[in-house]
Amino acid sequence: MQGLDFTVVFAYWPLLAQGLGWTVVLSTTSAIFSVLAGIGFALLVLYGSALVRYPIRLFMWLFMGTPLLLQLFLIYFGLSQIGIDIPALGAGIIALSLHFAVYNADIFQAGILSVDRGQTEAARSLGFGRHRTLAYIIVPQAVRNTLPAVGSMMIALLKESAIVSMIGIAEIVHSAQLAISETYRPFEFYLTAAVLYYILNLILEAGLRRIEGKVELSR
Amino acid sequence: MNEVRPMIDVRGARKAYGPLEVLKGIDFSVARGQIIAVIGPSGSGKSTLLRSINHLETLDSGEVWLDGVLVNQRLPGRAFERHINQVRQQMGMVFQHFNLFPHLSVCDNIAIAPAKLKGVDKVSARKLALTMLEKVGLADKIDAFPARLSGGQKQRVAIARALAMQPKVMLFDEATSALDPELVDEVNLVMKQLASEHMTMVIVTHEMRFAAEVADRVLFMADGTVIEEGTPDELFTQPKQERTRTFLRKFLSA
Numbered sequence: 001m002q003g004l005d006f007t008v009v010f011a012y013w014p015l016l017a018q019g020l021g022w023t024v025v026l027s028t029t030s031a032i033f034s035v036l037a038g039i040g041f042a043l044l045v046l047y048g049s050a051l052v053r054y055p056i057r058l059f060m061w062l063f064m065g066t067p068l069l070l071q072l073f074l075i076y077f078g079l080s081q082i083g084i085d086i087p088a089l090g091a092g093i094i095a096l097s098l099h100f101a102v103y104n105a106d107i108f109q110a111g112i113l114s115v116d117r118g119q120t121e122a123a124r125s126l127g128f129g130r131h132r133t134l135a136y137i138i139v140p141q142a143v144r145n146t147l148p149a150v151g152s153m154m155i156a157l158l159k160e161s162a163i164v165s166m167i168g169i170a171e172i173v174h175s176a177q178l179a180i181s182e183t184y185r186p187f188e189f190y191l192t193a194a195v196l197y198y199i200l201n202l203i204l205e206a207g208l209r210r211i212e213g214k215v216e217l218s219r
Numbered sequence: 220m221n222e223v224r225p226m227i228d229v230r231g232a233r234k235a236y237g238p239l240e241v242l243k244g245i246d247f248s249v250a251r252g253q254i255i256a257v258i259g260p261s262g263s264g265k266s267t268l269l270r271s272i273n274h275l276e277t278l279d280s281g282e283v284w285l286d287g288v289l290v291n292q293r294l295p296g297r298a299f300e301r302h303i304n305q306v307r308q309q310m311g312m313v314f315q316h317f318n319l320f321p322h323l324s325v326c327d328n329i330a331i332a333p334a335k336l337k338g339v340d341k342v343s344a345r346k347l348a349l350t351m352l353e354k355v356g357l358a359d360k361i362d363a364f365p366a367r368l369s370g371g372q373k374q375r376v377a378i379a380r381a382l383a384m385q386p387k388v389m390l391f392d393e394a395t396s397a398l399d400p401e402l403v404d405e406v407n408l409v410m411k412q413l414a415s416e417h418m419t420m421v422i423v424t425h426e427m428r429f430a431a432e433v434a435d436r437v438l439f440m441a442d443g444t445v446i447e448e449g450t451p452d453e454l455f456t457q458p459k460q461e462r463t464r465t466f467l468r469k470f471l472s473a
Contacts, residue, residue, distance in 0.1 A: 014268035126336070126381070
């Protein structure tokens with residue numbers, strides 16, 4: 001049996017820091033895309049023509065019914081087989097973005113529908129068209145109302161981003177594995193990785209709370 | 220014809236929800252600067268009539284004219300959308316439940332339409348908002364959010380929001396019905412002030428006293444038709460129709 005020795009972590013800190021950096025880049029980019037795509041999907045499902053609505057609903061249903069890992073493999077390995085080569089980072093971002101966009105779309109749909117009809121009537125009576133009413137009045141309120149739910153999705157996204165280690169992206173978990181393969185000290189490095197996720201989560205939660213606090217003013 | 224063109228002209232307005240006829244062929248017109256109060260029991264169709272003026276309700280048949288422009292003209296989808304947005308910019312509407320935009324400050328509630336629809340720049344839009352707020356006596360609330368306002372203040376902001384588009388007419392859909400009694404007067408006061416400035420107004424209301432005070436003419440509606448129309452004096456003190464008398468009697472005893 002080996003005792004715990006965390007000093008070894010310091011020697012590998014540059015590697016872990018790099019992993020931390022990739023996790024931040026990957027999660028932030030995917031979070032932004034997943035929110036934007038989520039709003040887009042929600043609007044298309046609610047207001048698109050049947051030609052757009054049904055394919056998107058099918059797509060959402062398919063994505064909800066399969067694991068993120070499988071989606072990642074399909075995008076990275078599957079597409080490459082038919083000649084669409086996407087670099088690992090790109091594939092990771094696409095998989096994470098789409099996977100969470102589908103859930104966000106569900107949340108935003110409910111959020112949009114929950115905005116009072118009077119809001120649309122007031123905007124239309126001022127002379128706003130359909131699209132501008134959505135853009136200036138309805139969607140901003142829907143996004144505000146769904147902040148807590150979308151916030152939890154973003155925390156899930158941050159954690160699930162570890163899955164891209166499976167296609168060789170050197171994010172936190174992958175970096176820890178590299179360090180472990182050289183030092184044979186899984187406990188120290190996995191614990192350190194866990195701490196790094198906790199820190200990221202704390203920052204994310206603080207950010208979300210700040211945004212929610214600002215929104216609270218307008219309630 | 221030497222008659223002046225009316226500001227609002229409604230001809231043969233009909234509307235049904237399934238078997239229920241809400242408007243059974245209504246004609247009425249409002250001259251420039253005139254104030255019309257529409258009264259009647261719940262379900263008489265008065266709100267539907269008002270909402271059909273700015274096409275929030277679509278008529279099954281009949282015509283609505285605003286200052287010589289046919290509001291509900293038949294145009295293909297996108298062209299109609301452009302047309303109706305243009306027309307609606309000339310009509311202010313005030314709702315029973317205020318419908319202020321909760322995510323925007325009072326200033327932005329008022330400024331957003333002029334800014335986005337007329338291209339008024341930020342500084343001028345804020346100035347415009349301030350001018351409108353001064354009109355309704357709420358200049359100090361310019362940076363507040365709607366959630367912090369009382370019902371009466373919300374409705375005054377809603378009126379300021381509608382006025383900021385410099386509309387030709389103002390439509391009031393039971394503007395004080397959702398207010399606590401002690402807050403009704405402050406809203407009525409603003410409406411009276413508008414009346415004194417010769418704004419053309421159509422006011423759907425349950426308040427007979429206010430209707431009598433402010434309106435040039437009163438329309439009594441029941442069951443989707445106009446039962447009687449006249450000056451407040453004619454309608455309230457010597458109603459000709461039995462239906463009007465019954466309604467007023469019930470109302471006064473209530």
